[in-house]
Amino acid sequence: QVQLQQSGPGLVKPSQTLSLTCAISGDSVSSNNAAWNWIRQSPSRGLEWLGRTYYRSKWNSHYAISVKSRITINPDTSKNQFSLQLNSVTPEDTAMYYCARTGQAGSNDYWGQGTLVTVSS
Amino acid sequence: QSVLTQPPSASGTPGQRVTISCSGSSSNIKSNIVDWYHQLPGTAPKLLIYSNNQRPSGVPDRFSGSKSGTSASLAISGLQSEDEADYYCAAWDDSLNGWVFGGGTKLTVL
Numbered sequence: 001q002v003q004l005q006q007s008g009p010g011l012v013k014p015s016q017t018l019s020l021t022c023a024i025s026g027d028s029v030s031s032n033n034a035a036w037n038w039i040r041q042s043p044s045r046g047l048e049w050l051g052r053t054y055y056r057s058k059w060n061s062h063y064a065i066s067v068k069s070r071i072t073i074n075p076d077t078s079k080n081q082f083s084l085q086l087n088s089v090t091p092e093d094t095a096m097y098y099c100a101r102t103g104q105a106g107s108n109d110y111w112g113q114g115t116l117v118t119v120s121s
Numbered sequence: 122q123s124v125l126t127q128p129p130s131a132s133g134t135p136g137q138r139v140t141i142s143c144s145g146s147s148s149n150i151k152s153n154i155v156d157w158y159h160q161l162p163g164t165a166p167k168l169l170i171y172s173n174n175q176r177p178s179g180v181p182d183r184f185s186g187s188k189s190g191t192s193a194s195l196a197i198s199g200l201q202s203e204d205e206a207d208y209y210c211a212a213w214d215d216s217l218n219g220w221v222f223g224g225g226t227k228l229t230v231l
Contacts, residue, residue: 035164038221046123046222046223046224046225047123047209047211047222047225048165048222049219049220049222051219051220058176058187062218062219063219063221064133064217065217067221097136098165105171105172105173106154106171106172107154107156107168107171108156108168108169108211108220109168109177111166111167112165113165114164114165
């Protein structure tokens with residue numbers, strides 16, 4: 001059974017960096033059959049995919065156009081986890097953030113528990 | 122606005138059959154598989170239907186999905202009070218090179 005456990009601060013100041021981690025159990029971040037995503041949800045923007053990282057002979061990362069200049073998603077093979085960094089945050093980045101696995105069937109089948117991140121001074 | 126279009130609300134009485142639509146375009150629904158999620162307040166979305174019409178283990182066969190062209194539908198038969206939740210469709214978008222979602226449909230069991 002795959003489980004994703006999120007961690008990270010719930011409050012970030014404007015202009016600072018939002019950092020979250022998603023620890024994986026029951027699968028490997030280096031799996032050739034999976035991709036690892038960050039998705040956020042807010043009342044104003046709904047569900048919004050932010051980006052993903054995955055391993056296919058080499059590491060790949062792809063990001064949503066809306067955040068491409070500010071986002072980094074990195075795998076950590078030593079801890080079997082992956083992380084999200086979102087720079088220069090504004091109150092518009094306030095949302096519930098989820099990590100999720102895209103499995104072999106091509107669907108986001110496992111999700112983390114969610115982290116509510118508020119951007120406020 | 123969300124890339125995929127869903128009705129904001131739907132309702133039915135216990136035992137009824139309800140359907141929720143999801144409209145997209147040639148770059149998402151027509152080209153790729155559609156997934157459906159349901160979400161209870163305060164919890165993460167949970168995969169309900171994948172690959173257009175497949176049910177993950179544990180999902181009752183009261184839930185079914187279909188796709189035609191640029192649209193998809195979720196049908197729930199034998200409606201139960203516990204089905205009251207928010208439902209979202211999702212698909213990969215080849216133009217945006219990312220996942221896109223519907224705005225969600227709040228299902229009320231009357």
